[in-house]
Amino acid sequence: MIIHHAKTYDRCDKVIYAYRRTNTDSISTKSENSFKIANDILSQFQTLLSNSVYNNDRNVLDFLASPFIYWLGKMVSAAEQIDNSLKDNYTESVGVGLTYSYVLRYSSRPYIRLFGVLLRLFGINFTMSLLRTFLLLNRKHVLSINRKVGL
DSSP: OGGGTOSOOOOOOSOOOOOOOOOTTSTTTSHHHHHHHHHHHHHHHHHHHTSHHHHTOHHHHHHHHHHHHHHHHHHHHHHHHOOGGGHHHHHHHHHHHHTTGGGGGGOSSHHHHHHHHHHHHHHHHHHHHHHHHHHHHHHHHHHHHHHHHTO
C-alpha cells in the first residue's frame, strides 16, 4: 500500500474529476459491486489501522475520514438492493466497519466530523438514512458540476 511509504499527506478540495452517476449499467452503481467495493475499502482499513504507527498518526486518521464516509456510502448503496444470501455478510461488514468510525473525529472537515457525532448519538440506521439523503442531494450537485464542466 502506497500510504505506508508516504512521508506527508495532503488533499485537494477542488473538483478535479467528476463522472456521471446516472448510468444504471455502470459497474459502480450495481449493489453487489458496491458491497464488493465497500469490503475492499474495509480490508484496507483493517490492514492500515492494525499498524499502531498509522493508528496513532492524526494526519493519517484525518486522511482516512473521507474514505470512511465513502465506505459508508457504498454500504448505503448496497443495502438498498442486496439479496438475502449476502444479508449476514452485510451485517458483519457493517459491524467491523463501525470499529473504524473513530477516524471521523480526526477529520479536518466539519461535515465529516458531524457524521461521526450523529453516528455516536443516533446509531448506524439513522446515520445511513441521513447519508442516503446527503448523497441524493450531492448527486444533483455533481450533475450540475458535470454540466458546467461540459462532461
